[in-house]
Amino acid sequence: MTNNDTLLEMFRLMVFSRTLDRVYGEHDGHWHGLEGEEAVVAGVYYGLRPTDVLAPHYRGMPVASYAKGADLRKLLAGMLAKKTGYNRGRHRNDICGPPEFNLIGLYTGSLGPSLGYATGAALAAKLDDRDDIAVAVFGDGVSSRGDCHESMNLAAVQKLGVVFVCQNNQYAISTTTEAGVAGVIAKRAEGFGMPGIQVDGNDVLAVRAAMDEAVLRARSGAGPSLIEALTYRVAGHFYSDREDYRDPELVERWRKRDPIKRYRAHLLDNDVLDEHGLSAIETEAAMQIECAFEKALSDPPPDLEDLGIDAVYAEGASE
Numbered sequence: 001m002t003n004n005d006t007l008l009e010m011f012r013l014m015v016f017s018r019t020l021d022r023v024y025g026e027h028d029g030h031w032h033g034l035e036g037e038e039a040v041v042a043g044v045y046y047g048l049r050p051t052d053v054l055a056p057h058y059r060g061m062p063v064a065s066y067a068k069g070a071d072l073r074k075l076l077a078g079m080l081a082k083k084t085g086y087n088r089g090r091h092r093n094d095i096c097g098p099p100e101f102n103l104i105g106l107y108t109g110s111l112g113p114s115l116g117y118a119t120g121a122a123l124a125a126k127l128d129d130r131d132d133i134a135v136a137v138f139g140d141g142v143s144s145r146g147d148c149h150e151s152m153n154l155a156a157v158q159k160l161g162v163v164f165v166c167q168n169n170q171y172a173i174s175t176t177t178e179a180g181v182a183g184v185i186a187k188r189a190e191g192f193g194m195p196g197i198q199v200d201g202n203d204v205l206a207v208r209a210a211m212d213e214a215v216l217r218a219r220s221g222a223g224p225s226l227i228e229a230l231t232y233r234v235a236g237h238f239y240s241d242r243e244d245y246r247d248p249e250l251v252e253r254w255r256k257r258d259p260i261k262r263y264r265a266h267l268l269d270n271d272v273l274d275e276h277g278l279s280a281i282e283t284e285a286a287m288q289i290e291c292a293f294e295k296a297l298s299d300p301p302p303d304l305e306d307l308g309i310d311a312v313y314a315e316g317a318s319e
């Protein structure tokens with residue numbers, strides 16, 4: 001299914017994500033970390049075409065942007081609301097990826113609509129006779145929204161090339177999935193007549209295998225699929241979360257199932273790379289992110305002229 005380059009690129013993305021959590025999370029108590037969920041983002045965001053449209057879950061947006069080709073320094077500058085960011089400090093790159101990479105962000109702050117936008121992008125591809133696909137990623141909390149059901153229904157009726165991925169980390173802020181979600185999310189696919197599968201979201205290879213199948217189906221014109229990647233949010237909802245709604249022992253149990261440690265052991269056991277090579281990837285990620293972050297911190301804030309709207313009207317429309 002996967003060659004060594006792919007296996008290592010996914011490891012790089014997981015390490016990138018964990019390192020970003022450490023470096024950026026220390027700076028911003030409002031940071032919505034991804035610790036424990038790295039296998040989902042690496043398995044889903046790796047290997048999409050530049051022309052594929054990606055509507056990532058807001059938690060993990062910078063990893064999606066990076067995987068789609070965004071420049072790290074500019075991305076971090078955007079997260080810090082600097083003039084040098086992709087949209088000159090007007091959107092938060094922690095929840096809005098640069099649109100030039102065909103990323104759909106959480107522009108209004110409302111969770112759910114991005115599923116409809118991704119479905120619309122797949123409809124546009126079908127109408128234009130392109131085999132580009134759309135990937136829509138959302139949390140277990142968002143799975144209860146009407147947008148989710150409406151998008152799945154339209155995608156299934158029209159046989160659109162959408163891969164729906166539920167990043168089920170078992171919480172919507174302090175509400176557990178048992179308290180907020182009826183039944184098994186993956187099983188809802190059956191009601192829409194599309195394939196649905198629940199995979200171990202702490203196993204990047206299982207996530208990737210499900211993605212490979214769903215992407216193939218979407219690109220071939222056979223229609224949408226739903227993947228539920230079951231994982232666990234070991235960090236707080238955001239970094240200053242008091243987490244008084246859950247038992248610390250449960251968190252510790254899930255920490256022991258760390259997706260990065262598990263995948264690292266797999267790469268070593270299967271001679272994909274030795275200890276020295278894997279440590280070099282980790283050191284390189286730390287150096288790149290720390291260095292880019294330090295530089296972005298000293299960038300200037302937006303000027304007044306950066307803050308108005310643009311790219312709204314067609315050329316010459318004001319004349």
Ligand SMILES: Cc1ncc(C[n+]2csc(CCOP(=O)(O)OP(=O)(O)O)c2C)c(N)n1
Nearest residue numbers: 059109110111139140141142169171172173
């Ligand atoms: C429509 C809407 N309702 C509520 C919120 C507030 N909110 C922000 S994050 C969040 C939790 C979402 O849970 P989930 O989809 O499981 O994603 P997670 O945060 O667990 O990754 C909520 C309710 C929102 N942004 N949009």
